Amino acid sequence: MKHILIIGAGPAGMLAAITAAERGAEVTVLERNPYAGKKLGITGKGRCNVTNNSSPREVIESVTTNPKFLYGALNRFTPADTMAFFENAGVPLKTERGKRVFPVSDKAADIRGAMVGRMKAAGVKVLYEERAASLEKTEDGWLVRSAAKNGERTHIADAVILATGGVSYPLTGSDGDGHRMLSSLGVRVTELKPSLVPIETKEDFAPLSGLTLKNVVLTVWRGEETVTSEMGEMLFAHFGVTGPLVLSASANMQKARLEEYRLTLNLKPALGAEELDRRVQSDFAKYAARDLINSLGDLLPKAMIPYVIAQSGVDPRKKTGSVTKEERLALEDALTSFRITPRSFRPIAEAIITAGGADVREIDPKTMEVKALPGLYVAGELLDVNAYTGGFNLQIAFSTGYAAGYSAAEE
Numbered sequence: 001m002k003h004i005l006i007i008g009a010g011p012a013g014m015l016a017a018i019t020a021a022e023r024g025a026e027v028t029v030l031e032r033n034p035y036a037g038k039k040l041g042i043t044g045k046g047r048c049n050v051t052n053n054s055s056p057r058e059v060i061e062s063v064t065t066n067p068k069f070l071y072g073a074l075n076r077f078t079p080a081d082t083m084a085f086f087e088n089a090g091v092p093l094k095t096e097r098g099k100r101v102f103p104v105s106d107k108a109a110d111i112r113g114a115m116v117g118r119m120k121a122a123g124v125k126v127l128y129e130e131r132a133a134s135l136e137k138t139e140d141g142w143l144v145r146s147a148a149k150n151g152e153r154t155h156i157a158d159a160v161i162l163a164t165g166g167v168s169y170p171l172t173g174s175d176g177d178g179h180r181m182l183s184s185l186g187v188r189v190t191e192l193k194p195s196l197v198p199i200e201t202k203e204d205f206a207p208l209s210g211l212t213l214k215n216v217v218l219t220v221w222r223g224e225e226t227v228t229s230e231m232g233e234m235l236f237a238h239f240g241v242t243g244p245l246v247l248s249a250s251a252n253m254q255k256a257r258l259e260e261y262r263l264t265l266n267l268k269p270a271l272g273a274e275e276l277d278r279r280v281q282s283d284f285a286k287y288a289a290r291d292l293i294n295s296l297g298d299l300l301p302k303a304m305i306p307y308v309i310a311q312s313g314v315d316p317r318k319k320t321g322s323v324t325k326e327e328r329l330a331l332e333d334a335l336t337s338f339r340i341t342p343r344s345f346r347p348i349a350e351a352i353i354t355a356g357g358a359d360v361r362e363i364d365p366k367t368m369e370v371k372a373l374p375g376l377y378v379a380g381e382l383l384d385v386n387a388y389t390g391g392f393n394l395q396i397a398f399s400t401g402y403a404a405g406y407s408a409a410e411e
Contacts, residue, residue: 001026004408005144005157007132007178009036011394012380012401013163014115015077015085019405020161021122028155029124030146032131032177036119037112039165043394048108051082051398052391053099059395063387064195064251069360070385070396073368077402079395089114098390135160135181135376142375159375159408161368163401166192166354166381178382179357187370188359190384194351195254196247196393199263201240202341208236208303217266218245220252227261228252231269241340247352248388250345254355263340267300267308276332284328288321295320299335308334353393357384367407368400377404 002025006013009031021027029036043049052059056074060067083093083101091114092104103110119126130148137143144155164178179189212235220227228249235243241263253261268276279299287295293316296305309316312334314327323331348354358378362371368383370376379400387393 002159002409003028003141003157004159004161004405005030005142005155006161006163006405007135007144007181008163008165008380009033009126010163010165010380010397011037011040011115012382012397012404013161014119015398015401016161016163016377016379016405016408017124017126018115018118018122019402020409021119021124023406023409025409027122027124028157029119029126030130030132030144030155031126031128034128036116036126036128040112040115040394041108043108044102046108047102047106048111049100049102049389049391049394050086050093050111051079051101051395053083053095053101054079059387059392062390062392063385063396064254065355065387066360066383066385069363069365069383070399072366073399073403074395076406077399079391081402082395082398085398086111086114089118100391132164132177132181135162135185137185137373137375159377159411161377161379161401161404161408162382163379163404164382166357178378182358182370182378182382185370185373185376187362187373190356190359192348192354192356193254194345194348195251195355195386196352196389197250197348197350198237198242198346199240199246199250199340199342200344200346202343203240203307203339205236205240205307206238208307209238211236211301211303212243213265213267213301215269216245217269218249219264219266220249221262221264222256222260234265239346240343242346244389251355251386251388253342258342258344261342263342265338265340266336267304267338268335273332273336276335277328280328280332280335284320284323288319290320291317292320292323293317308338311339352389353386354381355384355386357382360384366403367411368404369407369411375408377408379404 004025006029017027132146134145142157142160162178214233217231219229232245234245312331368377380397
C-alpha cells in the first residue's frame, strides 16, 4: 500500500488526504495545531464562504494570478463538486449575493467538522501538534523530520503533499514553513506579498473610522488606465480603508509598485451627471442661506462632508446660494471621483491570503507534482495563485488538494 504524508490539515491538505485515502493509499497528516482547519474556522467572519456557485470558467475569470495554471484542477474538482461534497456530508448550503456559498447554519465549524469526519471515515491518521521541520529525498523515499510534544520524529513516505498555507494569519500556523522547505529543495518561491488586505492611505481618515459606505463604486487606476472598477461596500479605518471593495482592489494592485496606483470613489453611482447636477442644485436652493458645509447632509454622511468639500476646493463657509457653477461642478466631481491615495498595504499577517508562492512553472498543473522532484506535490495557498474574495480561494484550495491527493495515490 502506498504511504502518503501530508503536511498541513487546512482545506487543501484535508481534501488531499480524503481523496488519497479513498483511493486506497495509507495517509498520514502532520498538523502543528491541536486541531484541523484552524484558519478555515475564521474564514468569512466565522461563517465560511466555502465556494462560489459558478462554473470553472467563472472561477478562472476571478483568479488574479496564474489563472491558466488552474484550468485542469478546477475542471477536475468543480464548485459543484465542492457543494456536493459538503451536502453529502450532511451540511446544507445556501447561495447568497455574488454567488457566495455558505453553510445554512452560518457556522464554519460545520464545514471543518464535515472534513474531519470524512478523514476519519477514510482511515486518515492525523498527528496533531506535530510540526514538520525538514524534508528531503532519500533512497527509501521522502524523509520528513518533525517536532512533536514528546520530541523529534522521523517519517518515511512514498509521496509528500505540502499544504502548509501562505504567511497570512500566522497565528493559525501558516508562517512560511512550506515555502522554506520548497526553497531548500531548489524549488523557486516567488515574492510573498499580502493580498485581499486593507490599505493604509496618505489621507488621514481616522475621524471617519468605522464609517461604512454601501452601494459605492471603487475604481483602481494605474496612470490613466482603469485596472478595475466595482460596486459594493467599504469601510474607513484609523489607518485608511478596508472592507470587501478594498480587499478586492488590493488583489489587483500586485503587478506594479503600490505608488503607481490610485483609487477613486464614486459616492453617487446611481445618479448620472445630469441627474446629480439637478439633485445638487435642488439641495443648494433648499439650503441657500446656509454655509456649504451645513448644506450637504441630504447627500452625504455628516462625517464625510468636510472631506468632499476639501477635495472640491470650495470654501466650506461660503453661503450655498453664492456657490458658482464652476464650484458646484467641482463639488460634483469630488462626489463621483473622491480621491484615495494608497500609502502601503497593511502587514501580511492581516491579509486574507498570500500573493506569491511556489512558482507554478515548476509544478505540473494536472497533478500538482513538482516536475523536478517526483513524489512531491504542492497544493492550496502555498502555490503562486490567488483570486478575489467570494469563495474563489477556498475553491482553489479544494481543487488543487483534490488533484494532488488523487495523483499521489495513483502514480
